Amino acid sequence: MKFSQWLGFIVLVISLYILWQIRQLLLLLFTAVIIANSLNHAVQRFQKWGISRSYAVLLAMSLLIATLTAFIWIIIPPFAEQLPELLKLVPQGIDQLIITLKEFISRLDPELIQSLPTTDQFLQQLQPLVQQIAGQGLNVFYMTLGIPLTILLLLALSLMLLANPQAYRQGFMRLFPSFYRNKIDLVLTECDEALQGWLLGILFNMTIIAILSFIGLSIFGIRLSLAQAMLAGLLTFIPNIGPALSVIPPMAIALLEAPWKSLAVLILYIGIQQIEGNILTPLVMAHRVSLLPAMTLLSQVFFATIFGFLGLFLALPLAVVSQVWLKEVLIKDILDQWETEPKILNNETEYLPLNSIEDETETKELE
Known part of the structure; x- marks a missing residue:
């Protein structure tokens, strides 16, 4: 590999390590994106009625706060x-x-x-797993910000994303x-x-x-x-x-x-x-x-292992977004474009990539 390639690889590894360390904050940002995305559709509907963007955002946030207040007050x-x-x-x-x-x-x-196993034995075996999942997911909230400030930060991020998406x-x-x-x-x-x-x-x-x-x-x-x-x-x-x-x-x-x-x-x-x-x-x-039921269950286990309790709570929207990215990027742009053609060598059929066959054809033409 060339020096530039090695440098790019090292930068990629460092970036992945940083993203892993701040994965809880990224999950918080993802939650804000979900809230802003849902409110943005209401804002767009208000804009179709002739309301300006700023007033539409204010109206959508007011409706959200009013709905939450009514839910808390009545239910x-x-x-x-x-x-x-x-x-x-x-x-x-x-x-x-x-x-x-x-x-x-x-x-x-x-x-x-x-x-x-008895009830006490079952709870003793289950306790480490529960503590691990809960500790991973709630560490950023209890150790750094606390629940009230986290909710405030979440609403602020959602409002910022909604103001100019x-x-x-x-x-x-x-x-x-x-x-x-x-x-x-x-x-x-x-x-x-x-x-x-x-x-x-x-x-x-x-x-x-x-x-x-x-x-x-x-x-x-x-x-x-x-x-x-x-x-x-x-x-x-x-x-x-x-x-x-x-x-x-x-x-x-x-x-x-x-x-x-x-x-x-x-x-x-x-x-x-x-x-x-x-x-x-x-x-x-x-x-x-x-989503297939098996994929939904596997996504819950996967995201709960990485993000803890919040990953379990947001496993379905994470799985929905991951499915779109995998379908459009990995499957359509990489795997579906990976074509091969059969070539007979020594009375046996062997599948070679298209670019290999084209290279051999160009070599024979030059000879």
């Missing part, structure tokens, strides 16, 4: 009122669930019950060679559309699941229906893992009342997930970005 008080009792009843229900499972297993195979977009595009900037512009447009589709889809999912959960739990007479329904809606933001966690509290509380109610709650939540995923969401979001 949070009853949820906060039921939450302490929920935290008290759920451990009791989980203990009862463990006792029921042990009794069932002992009837099948008495020796199998001895090999199962084209300037930041052009600055990002200039990081790439001039011949490739049109392609990057196309990729960014697709990411914008993908994030918009994801955001509309996830908000719809959270609302529908919260409403259906509240109706179903109220019909079965499960205590603390509102708090558990809101918890189910919020955990929908984390696919796969969130819905699995949301069914534990109502099942545990239902088990304290009657065993059949616990089974009914499980069937209810499975039915809600099937209705939401297979009927309602495709009707509302026919053109949303779709």
